[in-house]
Amino acid sequence: MITTYGVGSIVAVDNESFMVSGIDSWNMTDAPTIYEHRLARVLGVKSFRLPPASDDTSKDGVRVRRFPLWHSCPGCNALQHVSRFNSPPGKNECGDCHEELVPSRFVMACPEGHIEDFPYWKWAHRNNRQGGEAGLCGGELRLRTSGRTASLRSILISCTCGIPEVSMEGAFRRTALSDLKVYCNGRRPWLGNAPAEHCAEKPRTLQRGSSVAWQPIVRTALSIPPWSDGRTAQLEQHWDDLRTMRDNPDEMAGFLKALTLKTDHEFSVEKVMALLEAENHEDTSQEEDKGPDSAYVALRKQEYERLIAGRPENGTDHEDQFVCEPPRSSAATLTPYGVAGPMLVKRLREVRALKAFSRVDTPETHTDVHEAALSLAPMDWLPAMEVQGEGVFLRLDEQRLQDWARSSAVAARADRIRANHLRMLRDRAQDPANVPDSPADARMVLLHTLAHALINEWSLDGGYPAASLRERLYADDSMAGLLVCTATSDSAGSLGGLVAQGEPDRLESALYSALRRAQWCSADPLCVESAGxxxxxINLAACHACVLLPETSCEHNNGLLDRALLIGTPGDPSIGFFHEALR
Structure with missing residues (x-):
């Protein structure tokens, strides 16, 4: 419900197809509430709700609507609106031949998020408009498959009015629909009876199961002190009142005393004032950066600072959701690798919230796609999930990193990736004058590729499925770190195995093995010599045989990778950050 079948997505159930309705139609009577103060303030909501997992007796549930509405019958080949098949109550079958109906494979969508049924009549009559634009030819459409090939050429559309039979070949061309004078009607079926919007975008033909028919826009945050105390959730509904009492401690004390009678925990005025001060500091740090993603950058910087500072286990209780400690043994064995300050994150909570979604365009960055709303009216909550697990945090030596990045050969490889990424962003941007900047530089690509190499190594040596681990990068001019954490709360979650990999002796062995493994790829020399x-x-020396991961584990859709920046190339080993350690 957050990453695969969220609001606006199309879900296939047996031989039927449905679209998940907006969150304003969900019945959330018993759905648990999730609080993550920092992320909620950035997204402008008060809380998050866990999508309900309902059974037949539950009062809560997620609503869906039938979509697409055009179906075909494999028996009589009729192609029409589902309401015209005279299906028996509770069944989705043809009223004449009693065959189960097949939902349309094709839909029409635009980059603004609008979606509707494919215009079969206009496609079939494109050279024979006998009935005008309205499609009143008096005939009935038919759909059949010749079976000669698996291509669109074998899907044939005809009409009983006598027009020549046409295939679906060419329907996926970028201008196929606009050439027919088919325009986007601005329909949003996931929002029920929402009025159609004016839309100037050109619609595209998509398969209803296509990955670009629905792309989630997910925002994440770690629970860090002082907000990681699970008991602060009891204050979440009262922050608006508490902020007004900032200058009146006596009034706040009375309010908290009354609140204590309703809860099992007593909050002190000092603790609440400290939380308000932390909130004010977070707001100030966000205002210092005026970029388009300043709020999300500020979230990462706060997490980076807290991961470096740590939080010992002996200073917390079982309610705290963040425990981060340095390893027991000396980290001197990691010095040759340029790795500094490893931290063992023994307790970690990550909240992932579905903010919006996109269609047609893939959200490579936060600003290059239109974000379709999850509800018709603004809501004070968003659907989210929480993962409680563990992780290992690493930093690279800042001075050594700067010296390495100054190399002209290193800069040339990073600039090549950056140029390719910027070109792709320009091609995909809706407004050529507002193209988002690429995050790719030598520092970021190095940290990203190192995270992939470690995840692959731990999946082989530590017994973890690669899809159960996830990277979290901290890479800009003031940060040079990475966090590898558990991405799921199932059996591969928080059993201590990942934290054990962060002990310096084990980590040194894993680093060496991962880098040695990265020196050779079964696709070499093509892989290491790749120009793109x-x-x-947007990758150089990176393929499925060396450093690519399951996409659920990667923050950048397996892009912006180059293992040559780790270990160098056969012609120039010095461009690898770790080439001296491997010698």
Whole structure:
């Protein structure tokens, strides 16, 4: 419900197809509430709700609507609106031949998030408009498959009015629908009876199961002190009142005393004042950076500072959701690798919230796609999930990193990735004058590729499935770190195995093995000599045989990777940050 089948997505259930309705139609009577103060303030909501997992007797649940509405019958080949098949009550079958109906494979969508049924009549009559634009030819559409090939050429549309039979070949061309003078009607079926919006975008033909028919826009945050205390959730509904008492401690004391009678925990005025001060500090740090993603950058910087500072286990209780300690043994064995300050994150909570979604365009960055709303009216909550697990945090030596990044050969490889990424962003941008900047530089690509190499190594040596681990990068001019944490709360969650990999002796062994493994790829020399691989050529020496991961584990959709920056190339080993350690 957050990453795969969220609001606006199309879900296939047996032989039927449905679209998940907006959150304003959900019945959330018994759904648990999730609080993550920092993320909620950035997203402008008060709380998050866990999508309900309902059974037949539950009062709560997520609503869906039938979509697409055009169906075909494999028996009589009729192609029409589902309401015209005269299906028996409670069944989705043809009233004449009693065959189960097949939802349309094709839909029409635009980058603004609008979606509707494919215009079959206009497509079939594109050269024979006998009935005008309204499609009143008096005939009935038919759909059949010739079975000669698996291509669109074998899907044939005809009409009983006598027009020649046409195939679906060419329907996926970028201008196929606009050439027919088919325009976006601005429909939002996931919002029920929402009025159609004016839309100037050109619609595209998509398969209803296509990955670009629905792309989630998810925002995440770690629970860090002082907000990681699970008991602060009892204050979340009262922050508006508490902020007004900032200058009146006596009034706040009375309010908290009354609140104590309703809860099992007593809050002191000093603790609440400290939380308000932390909130004010977070607001100030966000205002210092006026970039388009300043709020999210500020979240990462706060997490980075807290991961460096740590939080010992002996200073917390079982209610605290963040425990981060340095390893027991000396980290001197990691010095040759340029790795400084490893931290063992023994307790970790991550909240992932579905903010919006997009269609047609893939959200490579936060600003290059239109964000379709999850509800018709603004809501004070968003659907979210929480993962409680563990992780290992690493930093790279800042001075050594700066010296390495000054190399002209290193800069040239990073600039090549950056140029390819910027070109792809320009091609995908809706407004050429407002193209988002690429985060790719030598520092970021190095940290990203190192995270992938470690996850692959731990999946082989530590017994973890690669999809159960997840990276979290901290890479800009003031940060040079990475966090590898558990991405799921199932059996591969918080059993202590990942934290054990962060002890310096184990970590040194894993680093060496991962870097040695990265020196050779079964696709070499093509892989290491690549001038651009992946979507848009935004990778260099990176492929599925060496450093790519399951996409659920990667923050950048397996882009902006180059293992040559780790270990160098056969022609120039010095461009690898770790080439001296490997010698």
């Amino acid at each position: 691989s992946g979507v848009g050529g």
